[in-house]
Amino acid sequence: MQKNMSSNSSPCTNQSESHLRLLGHDSTLMVGQSVSLTLGGDSLLVVDERAMRKSDRTCCGLLPKPTNKVTHSISLYNVLETDVSPAGLTITYAEPVSKNDVAVTALQYPIVDEEKATVETWSKKLLDLAYGNAQRYKRLKVLINPFGGKGTAARLYRTYAEPVFAAAHCQLDVQETTHGGHATEIAERIDIDAYDAIVCCSGDGLPYEVFNGLAKKPNAREALAKLAVAMLPCGSGNAMAWNLCGTGSVSVAALTIVKGLRMPMDLMSVTQGSSRTLSFLSQSFGIVAESDLGTDNLRWMGAHRFTYGFLVRLMHRAVYPCDLAIKVAVNDKATIKSHYDTYANSNVPTRSIEDNAEQGLPKLEYGTILDELPRDWEVIPGETIGNFFAGNMAIVSKDTPFFPASVPHDGLMDIVTVDGTTSRAKILKMMSAVPEGAFFDMPEVVIRKALAYRLTPREKEGYISVDGEKIPFEAFQVEIHKGLGTVLSKSGHLYEARGPRP
Numbered sequence: 001m002q003k004n005m006s007s008n009s010s011p012c013t014n015q016s017e018s019h020l021r022l023l024g025h026d027s028t029l030m031v032g033q034s035v036s037l038t039l040g041g042d043s044l045l046v047v048d049e050r051a052m053r054k055s056d057r058t059c060c061g062l063l064p065k066p067t068n069k070v071t072h073s074i075s076l077y078n079v080l081e082t083d084v085s086p087a088g089l090t091i092t093y094a095e096p097v098s099k100n101d102v103a104v105t106a107l108q109y110p111i112v113d114e115e116k117a118t119v120e121t122w123s124k125k126l127l128d129l130a131y132g133n134a135q136r137y138k139r140l141k142v143l144i145n146p147f148g149g150k151g152t153a154a155r156l157y158r159t160y161a162e163p164v165f166a167a168a169h170c171q172l173d174v175q176e177t178t179h180g181g182h183a184t185e186i187a188e189r190i191d192i193d194a195y196d197a198i199v200c201c202s203g204d205g206l207p208y209e210v211f212n213g214l215a216k217k218p219n220a221r222e223a224l225a226k227l228a229v230a231m232l233p234c235g236s237g238n239a240m241a242w243n244l245c246g247t248g249s250v251s252v253a254a255l256t257i258v259k260g261l262r263m264p265m266d267l268m269s270v271t272q273g274s275s276r277t278l279s280f281l282s283q284s285f286g287i288v289a290e291s292d293l294g295t296d297n298l299r300w301m302g303a304h305r306f307t308y309g310f311l312v313r314l315m316h317r318a319v320y321p322c323d324l325a326i327k328v329a330v331n332d333k334a335t336i337k338s339h340y341d342t343y344a345n346s347n348v349p350t351r352s353i354e355d356n357a358e359q360g361l362p363k364l365e366y367g368t369i370l371d372e373l374p375r376d377w378e379v380i381p382g383e384t385i386g387n388f389f390a391g392n393m394a395i396v397s398k399d400t401p402f403f404p405a406s407v408p409h410d411g412l413m414d415i416v417t418v419d420g421t422t423s424r425a426k427i428l429k430m431m432s433a434v435p436e437g438a439f440f441d442m443p444e445v446v447i448r449k450a451l452a453y454r455l456t457p458r459e460k461e462g463y464i465s466v467d468g469e470k471i472p473f474e475a476f477q478v479e480i481h482k483g484l485g486t487v488l489s490k491s492g493h494l495y496e497a498r499g500p501r502p
Contacts, residue, residue: 029122031089031109037122039129044079044091046072046107077259078102079130080168082123084111089119091126092167100249101160104167133492134259140165141195142174143183143210145202145234153201153234161201161232161254168258177206187213190227197228197488199257203235204281208467211267211278211485220360221484224267225351229280230257230488237468239281242395244489246496260488264351265408266392267484269361270466271368272476276361280485281467282396282403283478285455286320286387286420289465318427319420323456324380324388325373327366327479329412330449333441333500339449340405340499348493349409351483362481366452369477373454386420386427388455390478394497399435401497405447408495411482412449419444440500452479 029037038045048070074093083090088110094102111119127136142165144153154176165172173195177183187198187210200206207229214223233241233248241247244263245256268279284292330336366374391403391414403414418430422444433439440447456475457464464471490496 027125029119031111035109037091039076039122039126040073042076044074044076044126046070046074048072076126076130078255079126080104080164080258082126084116084120084123089123094164094167094251094255100247101251102164102249102255103251104163131259134261135196137169137171138196138258139171139194140173140197140199140257141186141190142172142199142201143186143206144174144176145183145200145206146176148202148205148235150236153232156234156250157201157232160250164251164254164258170258181209183209184213184216187211188216190214190223192217192219192223192226195227197230197257197260199230199232200240201232201234203233203237204231204239204468205235207231207240207280208278208469211280215278215361218360221362224485225264226486228260228262228486228488230260232257237397239393239396240487242398243393243495243497244487246490248398256490257488260490261492263408263487263489263492264349264483265485265487266411266413266480266482268390268392268413268478268480269364270471270476270478271364272472272474273370274368276364276368277466277471278361278485279392279466279478281393282389282391282465283467283476284387284389284465285322285457285463286385286389287318288387288389289463292465292468293463293470318386318422318424319384320386320388320462321458322382322385322388323454323458324382324385324417325377325454326380326415326448326450327374327376327452328378328448328450331378331447333447336405336447336449337500337502339410340407343407343410344494344499349483351486362484364479366477366479369454369475377452377454380417382455382458384420385417386422387416387418389416390414390450390453391416392480394495401437402434402439404437404440404497404500405449406495408487408489408493409483411480412451413478413480415448415450415453417446417448437498437501450480452477454478 027039031037034049036047078094079091080094081092088108090106090108092104092106095105097103144157146154183206198210200210210229214220214227217223231240232250232253234250238248241253245253247253270277270279270283330339389402391406394401394403394406396402402416406414426444430439430442430445433442439445454477457473462473464473464476
C-alpha cells in the first residue's frame with residue numbers, strides 16, 4: 001500500500017510549493033512547509049504538521065485551532081528502497097502489521113525538478129544508513145519445497161516473502177523442488193557466480209540438501225564460501241531461521257535476508273563407511289533422535305510432534321547403549337562460558353581467500369569410521385546413554401536453545417550427553433528448563449566442546465538423526481570444519497539466542 005503525503009499550501013499564502021531543503025548536516029529533509037524527514041541513529045523520523053496548517057487561518061483574523069502534529073518513526077532496518085522520479089520521492093519500507101509480521105508500504109512526497117539533486121543526495125544517505133554493511137539488490141535463487149511442513153510453503157512465500165524481496169529490488173529466480181534430493185541436484189549444478197544466496201522455503205531439510213549439493217562440486221570450498229544459504233521458515237522445525245533471523249515469521253525472515261550480513265559458519269562432516277555428508281545443524285542419538293524421526297507420521301502436528309514423541313518414549317524406554325569416543329577441546333562449563341564470552345566480544349569473523357579455494361572439501365583430519373580410533377580421544381562410558389546430542393547451532397527449534405554456548409565460527413561443536421538412568425521427573429525438568437536457559441547448568445547435563453567424535457550403536461535397530469534427516473543405524477564419525485559454509489544472518493556474528501547464563 002502507499003501513503004500519499006502530498007502537501008497543500010495554505011490559501012492565505014502566495015509562496016511556491018517548493019520548500020524543500022536540507023538541515024542539520026544534511027540529516028533533515030523538508031518537504032514543503034509541513035513535513036520534515038530526519039535521519040536519526042537508527043530510525044527515520046517523519047514529522048507532519050499539515051493538519052495543523054490546514055486549520056491555521058490567521059490571515060482571516062481567526063485564532064488557529066490547537067491540533068497536534070503527526071510524528072511517525074520508521075526503523076532504518078525496515079527501509080527497503082527509495083525512488084526519486086517525476087512523481088516525487090517514494091520511500092518503501094516494511095511496516096510492522098502485527099507482533100510477528102511486516103508488510104510492504106510506502107510514503108510518497110511530491111517534489112519539483114530543481115529539488116531533485118538535493119532529494120537524491122538525501123535518499124542515498126538514507127539507503128546507506130538503512131543497509132550499512134549489508135549487500136543491496138541481492139541475487140537470490142529461491143527453492144520452495146511444496147511438500148515440507150504442512151504443505152503451505154509456496155503460499156507462504158508468495159504472500160509474505162516475495163513482496164519484501166521485490167520491494168527491495170532483489171533479483172529472483174524461483175523454483176519448486178519435485179522430489180527428495182532435488183535441492184542437492186540443483187545446488188550441485190548451480191552457477192556460483194550467478195547468485196549471492198540460495199534461499200530455502202522449507203524446514204531444515206532443504207538447507208541440508210543445498211549444503212550437500214554445493215559440497216559435490218569440484219570447487220566445493222569456493223562454492224560454499226561464495227554462495228550464502230538462507231531460510232524462510234516454512235517447515236516444522238525451522239532451526240536455521242530461528243538461529244540466523246531470530247524468527248519463525250516468513251515476512252520478518254525475508255526482511256532479515258534482505259538486510260542479512262554474510263557470515264562464515266562451521267560445517268561438520270559425517271562419515272559412515274565410505275560415505276561423507278555435511279551437517280550444518282546437529283546429530284542426535286537416543287531419545288531426541290527417536291522423538292524426531294519416530295514421529296514422521298505426525299507431521300500434521302507441526303513442532304508439537306516432537307514434544308509428543310518425547311513424552312511417549314520417556315514413559316517406555318530411557319537407555320540407548322553405544323560406544324562413544326570424543327576429541328574433547330573443552331569439558332568444563334565455566335571455561336565454556338568464558339569461551340562464549342570471548343567470542344561474543346571479539347571482532348566479527350571474516351574469511352580469508354585461500355590459494356586452494358578451487359579444490360573440493362577439506363581433508364578429514366581424523367579419518368573416517370573405518371580408521372583406527374585416535375589414541376588421544378576420550379572414551380566415554382556409553383552403556384547407559386539416554387541422550388546424545390551434538391550441535392553447531394544454538395537453537396534446535398522454537399524456544400529450544402539446546403546449545404546456548406554454540407557460536408557460528410569457532411571450529412568447535414557442542415556435545416550434550418544425559419545418562420538414561422536419570423529419573424523421568426528429572427529429565428522432564430531438564431526439558432522444561434531448556435527454553436528458560438537453566439538447562440546448561442543442571443549437574444545431570446554433561447556438556448563438552450569438541451573437534452570430532454565417533455559413536456557406535458550397540459543395538460541393531462533405532463534412529464540416528466543428522467539435521468533432522470534419518471541416516472543408517474550404524475557407526476558414524478563426525479568432525480568439524482571451521483568457517484566452511486556461508487550464511488546470511490541478522491548480526492553477522494552470533495546466533496539469535498541468549499548465551500549461557502553467567
